[in-house]
Amino acid sequence: MTGFCTRFAPSPTGFLHLGHVASACHARDRAGETGRFLIRIEDIDPQRCLPRFEQSLRDDLAWLGFVSDGEILRQSDHLPYYRGILDRLRCQGLLYACTCSRADVQVTAQGRAPDGSLVYGGSCRGRYHAPDQPHVWRLDMQAALRLLGGSPSWQESEGARIKGRAAEFGDVVLGRRDNGVSYHLCVTCDDARQGVTLVTRGADLFEATSVHRVLQDLLGFPEPRYAHHPLIMDEAGRKLSKRDGAESLRALRAKGLSAPELIALARQVL
Structure with missing residues (x-):
């Protein structure tokens, strides 16, 4: 099912990796041709969110071909x-x-x-x-x-x-x-x-939805649908993580992988 307003909302706390590509693909696919795909930068952590990571994030998304159907919202603003x-x-x-x-x-x-x-x-x-x-x-x-x-x-x-x-x-x-x-x-x-009507994100945030639904009802916000996608795991069975040193898109690109190849790899979990 497509035609929703979806969003991809990374945090600039490090370089993007393959797991981020999977999340972005999931959101854009669910928006389809008749919906809206938004990019949001969740940068409220003043200690870990750095300008150089945000610029890298924007550069990587542009290289991959992900374009927001509206202004990119920065939470810190x-x-x-x-x-x-x-x-x-x-x-x-x-x-x-x-x-x-x-x-x-x-x-x-x-x-x-x-x-x-x-x-x-x-x-x-x-x-x-x-x-x-x-x-x-x-x-x-x-x-x-x-x-x-x-x-x-x-x-x-x-x-x-x-x-x-x-x-x-x-x-x-x-x-x-x-x-x-x-x-x-x-x-x-x-x-x-x-105006997000379908919240698309990784399965690691599935449980947090209980808290978000409470806040939506307390504040009188509309209730969206949710679509939690599988995660890409590393060789140790852990989800790809910037903190655990997941190989960045920059490193994969330097090895010669193209944007279509990286997107194809990410889609294998969806």
């Missing part, structure tokens, strides 16, 4: 917008300030969420005003789910409706210390304001 959304949730009494360190969270964690992250123990729950010390803003998940009447489900494209597991994530961070916003918040807001 819209921080005030995301912070305004946080204010809306604070006004609803759904956020609280958390001063716990990473070590504190590890000690008091209540197990693991479906995506493998630690479930916050709730030590700071109920602190609705910002303290005079570094803090994050957490979503009071139980309060949010009471307001919504339960955990929202979602429609996986060409598949069954998936039951949400948001309660198992606990109180996720929506406002980080370094820039005031988080991935969960930004990606949900951007999909809505860009």
Whole structure:
């Protein structure tokens, strides 16, 4: 099925690799000739997102022939917008300030969420005003789910409706210390304001959809469909990752592989 508005949303934290090509192909294919394929740069991490990686990202996508059907959105250009959304949730009494360190969270964690992250123990729950010390803003998940009447489900494209597991994530961070916003918040807001009707991304983000559906319903955003594609794995059985030194497109190109050849390799997992 094609004709959706889709998006490819890499982060400029390193050079693109074959897994990124697979994601871009998946999004563009699902848009088809009658839909829209958008490129978004998710660069809210000020420590890891670097200008040289962003320029390389743009160069690689142009070489591969991926062109956005609209302006390329850079998340770092819209921080005030995301912070305004946080204010809306604070006004609803759904956020609280958390001063716990990473070590504190590890000690008091209540197990693991479906995506493998630690479930916050709730030590700071109920602190609705910002303290005079570094803090994050957490979503009071139980309060949010009471307001919504339960955990929202979602429609996986060409598949069954998936039951949400948001309660198992606990109180996720929506406002980080370094820039005031988080991935969960930004990606949900951007999909809505860009009119994305089919969220295409890797299977490693399947579980996070439970959290994003909660935010969509809390903020009155439209519910898109989702299409999570298989991942390209390395020889050790791990997904290709910039952190693990996955061979970059630049390196593959230097070896003589053409853009059509790289795209053909990426399509083998789709």
